Amino acid sequence: MSRQVFFYDVPDRFVAGTVGLPGRRSFYLQATAAGRTTSVALEKTQVAALAERIDELLDEVVRRSGGNAPVPAVSPTELTDTAPLEMPVEEEFRVGTMALAWDGEDERMIVEAQALVELDADSEEDLADAEERLLQDDENGPPMLRVRLTGTMARAFAKRALEVVNAGRPPCPLCSLPLDPEGHVCPRQNGYRRGA
Numbered sequence: 001m002s003r004q005v006f007f008y009d010v011p012d013r014f015v016a017g018t019v020g021l022p023g024r025r026s027f028y029l030q031a032t033a034a035g036r037t038t039s040v041a042l043e044k045t046q047v048a049a050l051a052e053r054i055d056e057l058l059d060e061v062v063r064r065s066g067g068n069a070p071v072p073a074v075s076p077t078e079l080t081d082t083a084p085l086e087m088p089v090e091e092e093f094r095v096g097t098m099a100l101a102w103d104g105e106d107e108r109m110i111v112e113a114q115a116l117v118e119l120d121a122d123s124e125e126d127l128a129d130a131e132e133r134l135l136q137d138d139e140n141g142p143p144m145l146r147v148r149l150t151g152t153m154a155r156a157f158a159k160r161a162l163e164v165v166n167a168g169r170p171p172c173p174l175c176s177l178p179l180d181p182e183g184h185v186c187p188r189q190n191g192y193r194r195g196a
Contacts, residue, residue, distance in 0.1 A: 002139050006145045007147075010033075011033040013033075014157055015085070015160055016028070027047050028041055030086060039086075039092060046098065047165050051159075051162045054100060054161075058155060070107055070150070070152070071152070081156065103148070109150075114141070115143040175188045
């Protein structure tokens with residue numbers, strides 16, 4: 001069976017978003033263009049890492065170009081997207097590996113998210129071989145979402161993604177762990193709650 005690649009060359013919309021209440025949120029990347037939408041699930045930490053790496057890569061592009069690249073220093077306010085994900089969210093796959101690249105010729109950010117794959121290996125050597133085959137752009141590889149973005153769109157994506165990550169449960173002022181709506185047992189207080 002050949003690899004399924006969901007390809008969006010400068011989509012109408014590419015965002016990170018969530019479904020569910022804080023503490024029980026599911027995170028998604030969602031690309032939309034020409035009446036089709038692709039949603040892939042991933043972890044909160046993956047969303048944060050992707051946003052941070054996009055900003056770092058864009059900063060490097062600006063630095064190397066001497067400020068001549070079509071990449072804004074910050075996300076333009078006119079591209080702020082606070083709308084929820086397109087519903088219903090139909091998960092194509094769960095993300096395992098992600099990759100970023102800058103196409104200098106077309107001046108586009110390339111974001112790739114590849115499906116999580118369980119690797120069966122009897123030894124460390126077999127595992128290394130299986131991982132190497134997985135990273136090759138093989139026509140029989142796992143499903144992939146590939147999105148090409150302008151520098152401006154990439155900045156806007158990163159800004160929203162970080163806002164989505166930070167919009168979860170507020171941290172405990174003592175231990176910095178997330179506060180649950182049902183209550184919080186703080187390790188800094190040895191599990192003691194006042195008024196309980």
